[in-house]
Amino acid sequence: MSIEIARPQVEIDAAIRELLQLQPEKCTIVHCRFAIESGSMYRIWPQTFLIEDSGDRRGLIKALNISLMPHWTLYFEEVGVVRFTLIFEGLSRQCSNFTLLEDIPESGGFSTDVVLRNNSDVYEVVVQSG
Numbered sequence: 001m002s003i004e005i006a007r008p009q010v011e012i013d014a015a016i017r018e019l020l021q022l023q024p025e026k027c028t029i030v031h032c033r034f035a036i037e038s039g040s041m042y043r044i045w046p047q048t049f050l051i052e053d054s055g056d057r058r059g060l061i062k063a064l065n066i067s068l069m070p071h072w073t074l075y076f077e078e079v080g081v082v083r084f085t086l087i088f089e090g091l092s093r094q095c096s097n098f099t100l101l102e103d104i105p106e107s108g109g110f111s112t113d114v115v116l117r118n119n120s121d122v123y124e125v126v127v128q129s130g
Contacts, residue, residue, distance in 0.1 A: 026090035058089040
């Protein structure tokens with residue numbers, strides 16, 4: 001009788017896999033959840049950053065499943081949660097925590113509470129609109 005050890009398979013979205021192959025430096029991946037009402041519109045501006053505890057900013061490289069300004073995505077479902085992924089420049093070695101900030105010239109920009117750094121630099125956060 002032989003015993004076979006199962007190795008878990010982790011599915012990585014094809015768009016993320018392609019981007020990571022093209023990106024020679026490390027990235028920080030942030031999976032976002034946002035509470036939204038039916039009939040609402042949402043988007044992300046390119047001026048979205050991870051603000052490290054030192055104050056340094058890491059820029060947005062790619063946004064997945066959300067429209068980039070000036071375009072909008074209309075949410076048709078019942079009251080619920082929108083999920084999207086943002087890929088940023090890699091955090092510095094010294095960074096121990098960060099916040100996400102959509103630094104825009106109008107109200108309603110996305111932000112998060114402080115996020116503690118982990119070893120994988122892949123995060124799940126809840127974003128608020130201010």
